[in-house]
Amino acid sequence: xxxxxEVWSAALSPAECDFIxxxxxxxxxxxxxxxxxxxRRDDIAYRSSTIRWLDVGAERAIVERMMAFVVAxxxxxxxxxxxxxxxxxxxxxxxxxxxxxxxxxxVWLESTRPYDRKLSVVIQLSDPADYSGGAFEFFGLQSPGxxxxxxxxxxxxxxxxxxxxxPVVSGTRRSLVSWIEGPRWR
Numbered sequence: 001x002x003x004x005x006e007v008w009s010a011a012l013s014p015a016e017c018d019f020i021x022x023x024x025x026x027x028x029x030x031x032x033x034x035x036x037x038x039x040r041r042d043d044i045a046y047r048s049s050t051i052r053w054l055d056v057g058a059e060r061a062i063v064e065r066m067m068a069f070v071v072a073x074x075x076x077x078x079x080x081x082x083x084x085x086x087x088x089x090x091x092x093x094x095x096x097x098x099x100x101x102x103x104x105x106x107v108w109l110e111s112t113r114p115y116d117r118k119l120s121v122v123i124q125l126s127d128p129a130d131y132s133g134g135a136f137e138f139f140g141l142q143s144p145g146x147x148x149x150x151x152x153x154x155x156x157x158x159x160x161x162x163x164x165x166x167p168v169v170s171g172t173r174r175s176l177v178s179w180i181e182g183p184r185w186r
Contacts, residue, residue: 003077005157007144008069017125020062020176024090027052032091032101047101054088054176059119062176066154068073070180073119073156080118080158082182083183089177093134095170103113106179117159117179124153124175128162131171138163 012020032049056063063085074082093099106120122136128149136155137143139162148155157163159179 004141004158005155007147008020008073008154008156009151010122010152011054011069011154012065014151016065017152020123021125021174023059023062024052026055027090028055029092041124044182047088047104048093048099049093049101050092050094052090054090056085056088059088063178064068066123066176066178067180069154070119070121070156077156078119079176080119080160080182082180083115084163085121085178085180087179091175091177093131093165093168093173095103095131095133095168098167099134099165100167100175101141101165103161103162114184115181116184118182118185119180120157120159120161120163121180122148122155122175123177124148124151126172126174127151128168131173132169133166134166134168134173135166136163137166149155167186 029050032047032051054062067084070082074080096164106117108117128151135143136148140156141161144155147153
């Protein structure tokens with residue numbers, strides 16, 4: 001693995017960010033949960049955000065644009081066996097609700113599914129002037145910092161890395177999150 005994570009700073013245009021937000025508005029909002037399947041639960045002390053699940057099949061334009069960056073990053077940095085994203089999650093962290101997501105990984109290690117989340121993708125849809133707080137951090141690694149702050153920036157990293165989003169103290173931070181899956185880790 002060449003790099004532990006990669007940022008494509010301001011890779012998407014403001015119009016592309018607006019398009020993603022407009023498409024997300026077509027889907028029902030819900031409170032974010034913690035955990036998978038039967039262990040899924042609400043825990044606003046741990047994760048406080050509003051999410052919308054976008055239909056991957058209906059949102060092909062978004063998926064194709066995102067995957068162009070994922071394929072390049074995977075080839076240059078990670079070299080893992082990936083296929084495609086299964087989920088697209090539009091996330092809003094609201095300052096009025098102290099929106100955050102504490103330390104977590106995006107993998108489900110106890111899963112019996114024949115595939116795993118391999119790469120995580122976070123697309124910054126908000127202008128940094130629209131909110132304060134809400135920094136993205138990795139546990140035990142250098143964090144992307146200001147390189148990931150500009151609107152339209154894309155962060156790609158192995159899904160097993162622990163990370164968090166610090167509380168948003170004012171405004172609203174919007175992002176699109178996806179997990180690129182592939183055959184089980186060996």
